[in-house]
Amino acid sequence: MISAFARVVLVFLLLPGSAALAANAQEANDAYAAAKALSDKAAANKNQWPATATALAAAKAASEAGRTDEALAKAKEAEALARASIDQTEREKTAWKDAVIR
Amino acid sequence: MSARHAPAAGLALVLGLAVCGIAGARAADAVDPKADMKAFQAYFYEKFPNVKHEDFVNGPYSMDEGMRKQWEEKEEFPPYDFAVEKGKELFETPFKNGKTFADCFENGGIGVRQTYPRFDAKLGEVVTLEYAVNRCLTENGETPYSYVKDDMAAVTAYMAFTSRGKPFAITVPDDPRALAAYEAGKQYFYTRRGQLNFSCASCHVQNPGRRIRAEVLAPALGITAALPIYRSEWGGMGTATRRYMSCNSQVRGTPLAPDDPLYRDVDYFLSFMSNGLPISGPGARP
Numbered sequence: 001m002i003s004a005f006a007r008v009v010l011v012f013l014l015l016p017g018s019a020a021l022a023a024n025a026q027e028a029n030d031a032y033a034a035a036k037a038l039s040d041k042a043a044a045n046k047n048q049w050p051a052t053a054t055a056l057a058a059a060k061a062a063s064e065a066g067r068t069d070e071a072l073a074k075a076k077e078a079e080a081l082a083r084a085s086i087d088q089t090e091r092e093k094t095a096w097k098d099a100v101i102r
Numbered sequence: 103m104s105a106r107h108a109p110a111a112g113l114a115l116v117l118g119l120a121v122c123g124i125a126g127a128r129a130a131d132a133v134d135p136k137a138d139m140k141a142f143q144a145y146f147y148e149k150f151p152n153v154k155h156e157d158f159v160n161g162p163y164s165m166d167e168g169m170r171k172q173w174e175e176k177e178e179f180p181p182y183d184f185a186v187e188k189g190k191e192l193f194e195t196p197f198k199n200g201k202t203f204a205d206c207f208e209n210g211g212i213g214v215r216q217t218y219p220r221f222d223a224k225l226g227e228v229v230t231l232e233y234a235v236n237r238c239l240t241e242n243g244e245t246p247y248s249y250v251k252d253d254m255a256a257v258t259a260y261m262a263f264t265s266r267g268k269p270f271a272i273t274v275p276d277d278p279r280a281l282a283a284y285e286a287g288k289q290y291f292y293t294r295r296g297q298l299n300f301s302c303a304s305c306h307v308q309n310p311g312r313r314i315r316a317e318v319l320a321p322a323l324g325i326t327a328a329l330p331i332y333r334s335e336w337g338g339m340g341t342a343t344r345r346y347m348s349c350n351s352q353v354r355g356t357p358l359a360p361d362d363p364l365y366r367d368v369d370y371f372l373s374f375m376s377n378g379l380p381i382s383g384p385g386a387r388p
Contacts, residue, residue, distance in 0.1 A: 046364070048356040049297045081297070088294065096292040097131075099303050101138075101145045 024068040031075035032059050038082035045089040052081040133281045135274040135374055138288065142375045146323040150311070159327035159382040161320035165311035169318055173386065181332040182259055182384040185339045189260025192253055197242045203257065206238035215258075215265030216381050219272065219370040221280035228283045228366040231258050232341055249360035250347065255330045255339035262330065262383030270327060270381065272374040283363075287371030290364050291322075296355030302368070305349075317388060326373045328385030335388065342369050 039056055042048045059074035146158060150165070157164040163173045193203045193211065204210035218231040229237070235257055236246040247254035274284045294301045303322065305314065310321035329342040340348070346365050347357035358364055 043356075046358055046362075047295050049354060050351075050356055051297055051354065053356070085297075088299065092293045092295070096289055096294070096301070099292045099301060099307075100288070101141050101307065 024072065025063075028059070028063055028068045028071040028075060031072055031079065032056070032063065035059065035075045035079035035082060038079055038086060042082045042085040042089070045086065047085050047089045049081055049085045052078050052085065055081060133285050135281075135284055139375055139377060143323060143378075145307070146310075146321055150321070155378075156380050158321055158324035159376070159379050161325060161328060161385070161387065162311075162318035165321070166318045169388075176386055181334075181386050182330075182339060185256045185259040185330070185332070185384060186263045188253075189256035189258070189263075192257050193260050197239075197244050199242055201242050203235070203238055206234065206241070211261060212264045213268060215262045215383070216268040216270050217272070219366060219373055221273070221275055221277065221283060221370070223275070223277060223280075226279050227363060228280075228287075228370045230342065230366045230369050231261060232343060233366060249341060250344040251336075251338060251340050255341050255344075258330050258341060259339060259384035262381055265381045266383070267380045269378050270373055270376045272370070272377055274370075274374055283367045284371055284374065286364060287367030287369070290368045291371055296350065296353030298353040300353040302349060320387075322372060322375065324376045324379045324382075326369060327376055327379055328382045328387075330383060331385040331387050333387050339384070 035052075035056055039048070039052050042052065055074050055078035059071050059078060062068075062074055063071035146153075147155065150158075153164050160170075160173075163170040196202050204212075207214055215231060218234065219228050221227075222229045232249055232254055235254060236249070239246045247257070274280050291302045294304065305319045306322035306325060310319050312319055326342060329345060330339055331345070332339050336344070336348075343360050343365050346368060347360065350357040
């Protein structure tokens with residue numbers, strides 16, 4: 001039998017942990033949504049990188065398995081890759097001309 | 103010149119330079135396929151003075167003596183022979199309506215490869231040989247082929263085989279739509295893409311003849327003349343579309359859809375650059 005005092009202590013110990021877990025899950029979901037939006041933009045530019053899709057899929061799988069830290073890390077990786085491919089597209093809108101044989 | 107007139111003269115000079123600058127920039131941006139071709143061919147002929155001009159269509163074999171010997175031995179029993187035979191059969195087999203491919207092409211489709219891709223003014227778009235084959239099928243109530251291999255590679259292999267030795271004769275008419283398609287192909291060719299940040303030109307203009315891992319990079323000049331090709335890496339035949347998709351994957355980019363107009367446009371640009379060089383397809387590559 002757990003004493004009333006022990007119950008109170010347990011509740012106080014567990015509350016911050018569960019709150020932190022919830023925050024991580026939300027953070028991972030937000031990061032996934034941001035990465036997905038950028039990935040869609042890269043695809044619309046016709047300059048998608050397979051590594052972005054791989055990282056996005058890994059983020060989704062980790063999220064569904066409850067591995068929020070991994071989900072967050074993979075979503076951030078996907079976002080960085082998608083952003084890099086979009087930057088490449090923007091840069092190349094004019095930079096390609098420098099490579100033309102004249 | 104009086105001091106009173108000096109500021110006005112200075113302003114006129116600045117304005118004059120600015121106008122010249124704008125005109126120069128416009129000239130640099132003007133679409134001029136013939137000037138592009140002249141510069142493109144001169145670049146390769148100067149870079150490889152010992153390669154016979156017509157030999158550029160043999161890709162890496164024109165750049166590497168060892169590979170050339172292997173290829174010459176391979177040509178005794180070429181790996182694309184089966185595709186040519188199958189292509190001939192498909193080409194001559196009547197559709198359900200009784201017509202054949204010959205009804206869709208000038209000269210019955212024999213010896214016409216060197217005139218593709220071409221700009222079709224009625225359609226307002228570039229028609230590659232692959233696109234023409236699929237249009238022929240759909241216009242006759244047949245199911246179009248996959249753009250990457252199998253029957254498409256076989257039929258285009260046969261058509262290329264009947265055109266061997268004929269010089270590329272691609273035209274870019276003075277039509278804004280044709281010029282736009284040509285320019286889109288040119289831009290696609292020179293644009294860096296993929297995680298490795300490579301353009302088509304990174305390998306095939308800046309580094310032909312050099313090795314990338316085990317492969318000797320082919321020069322861009324004449325590169326479309328050998329298509330379709332049998333590639334040992336693929337374990338079979340592949341079309342021009344397959345070649346472009348494969349390049350996209352190799353630089354860690356996601357390929358376009360096989361029927362994306364940009365693949366037709368880049369084929370148009372590259373084939374125009376190779377004008378005057380003989381058709382050598384179907385080819386065989388490592």
